[in-house]
Amino acid sequence: MSLERVVEVIERSGELPTIGGVATEVVRLAGDPSADFGKVAAAVENDPSLAAKVLRLANSPFYGLRGEVSSVERAVALLGMAQVRNIALSLSVIRDFSGSYGGETFRWDRFWEHSAGVAVIAETMIRLLKLPMSGTEYAAGLLHDVGKILLGHHFPQEFARCLDLAARRQASLREVEPEVFGTHHAELGGWIAERWGFPTPLREAIRYHHEPTDAGQQWVAAVVHLADLFAKVKQIGFGGDRVAVCFTDDPAWALLEGRRSHLGNLDLARFTLQLDQEVEMARALAKLGREP
Ligand SMILES: [Fe+2]
Ligand SMILES: [Fe+2]
Numbered sequence: 001m002s003l004e005r006v007v008e009v010i011e012r013s014g015e016l017p018t019i020g021g022v023a024t025e026v027v028r029l030a031g032d033p034s035a036d037f038g039k040v041a042a043a044v045e046n047d048p049s050l051a052a053k054v055l056r057l058a059n060s061p062f063y064g065l066r067g068e069v070s071s072v073e074r075a076v077a078l079l080g081m082a083q084v085r086n087i088a089l090s091l092s093v094i095r096d097f098s099g100s101y102g103g104e105t106f107r108w109d110r111f112w113e114h115s116a117g118v119a120v121i122a123e124t125m126i127r128l129l130k131l132p133m134s135g136t137e138y139a140a141g142l143l144h145d146v147g148k149i150l151l152g153h154h155f156p157q158e159f160a161r162c163l164d165l166a167a168r169r170q171a172s173l174r175e176v177e178p179e180v181f182g183t184h185h186a187e188l189g190g191w192i193a194e195r196w197g198f199p200t201p202l203r204e205a206i207r208y209h210h211e212p213t214d215a216g217q218q219w220v221a222a223v224v225h226l227a228d229l230f231a232k233v234k235q236i237g238f239g240g241d242r243v244a245v246c247f248t249d250d251p252a253w254a255l256l257e258g259r260r261s262h263l264g265n266l267d268l269a270r271f272t273l274q275l276d277q278e279v280e281m282a283r284a285l286a287k288l289g290r291e292p
Contacts, residue, residue, distance in 0.1 A: 003183035007191060010154050017101055017150070019196060022047055022092040026085055027198055030135040037081040044072045044088045053091045053288055054084065062281055086123070086138050087285065090116050093142055094289025097149055105156045106148070106163065106240065109290055113237025115142050116289075117282040121227035121236075124278045128271060131219065131256065139198075140205035140224045145239055146192060147185030147206075148173065155181070163240050172241040174210045186210050212252045222255040230272070236279050237286065247272075 010016060019027075022043045029035035044051050051072055058069040058079060069075045076084050094112050119141030126137055152159045158180050165176040177184040190207030198206075201217040205224045208215035215221035229247045231237065248268055 117236035147189035
């Protein structure tokens with residue numbers, strides 16, 4: 001097989017996955033400094049089941065606002081637009097993919113725990129390291145492995161073989177997929193990101209999350225790459241990889257060092273402790289997103 005053949009099968013199936021109005025709006029506004037985030041809130045309110053979930057989460061003990069959040073507008077006022085935007089994006093994307101799409105080949109609940117985990121870790125890393133926000137890092141974290149869902153849905157037997165090969169060889173899916181598909185989930189993810197009209201930094205981060213040095217917009221890919229490693233080290237959810245990783249010695253740190261020279265002095269123990277606190281949030285998002 002090859003990327004072209006995989007894409008042909010997906011396109012012929014007539015089941016090309018779509019992402020909902022809220023997710024599209026969030027992605028479109030990401031990285032636009034003059035964006036009107038009121039539009040995101042309005043899009044959430046137009047989607048009653050999504051609005052109900054956002055309010056449930058906003059009123060959960062995570063935010064210490066139990067019972068105080070009665071509308072999306074109020075949630076924005078109390079939590080801030082960025083927080084509400086991330087919650088809405090996660091819940092909407094996870095819901096869109098959690099129906100019949102995806103199939104039974106994989107533990108998708110753990111997959112979403114991993115993806116939501118990478119999203120919150122990527123954003124927290126940028127905040128703690130005082131790197132410039134691109135606006136796309138959360139979405140990039142959430143969708144970095146979207147190619148796996150496509151492979152799992154359209155090629156259940158072949159994808160199951162990849163999972164098996166990865167388990168037997170103690171390897172990552174990225175390493176074994178080319179043997180079976182002639183391509184891998186990151187390349188396929190880059191293709192769907194283009195089909196969805198995602199902005200370049202987001203597309204590049206999805207395409208190059210395993211090889212951040214090859215990305216044009218290197219540093220979002222580097223952050224997602226490191227967040228992915230951190231999620232694996234901490235066993236946040238499960239994305240199908242069985243490989244041992246080292247978070248602190250990864251070459252992607254060098255890409256960030258070009259942007260922040262003080263990274264060499266970073267207290268990694270403290271840093272990872274702070275990231276740990278975000279992980280529970282990711283678990284709650286993944287669980288709520290999959291509920292009908
Ligand atoms: Fe991946
Ligand atoms: Fe991943």
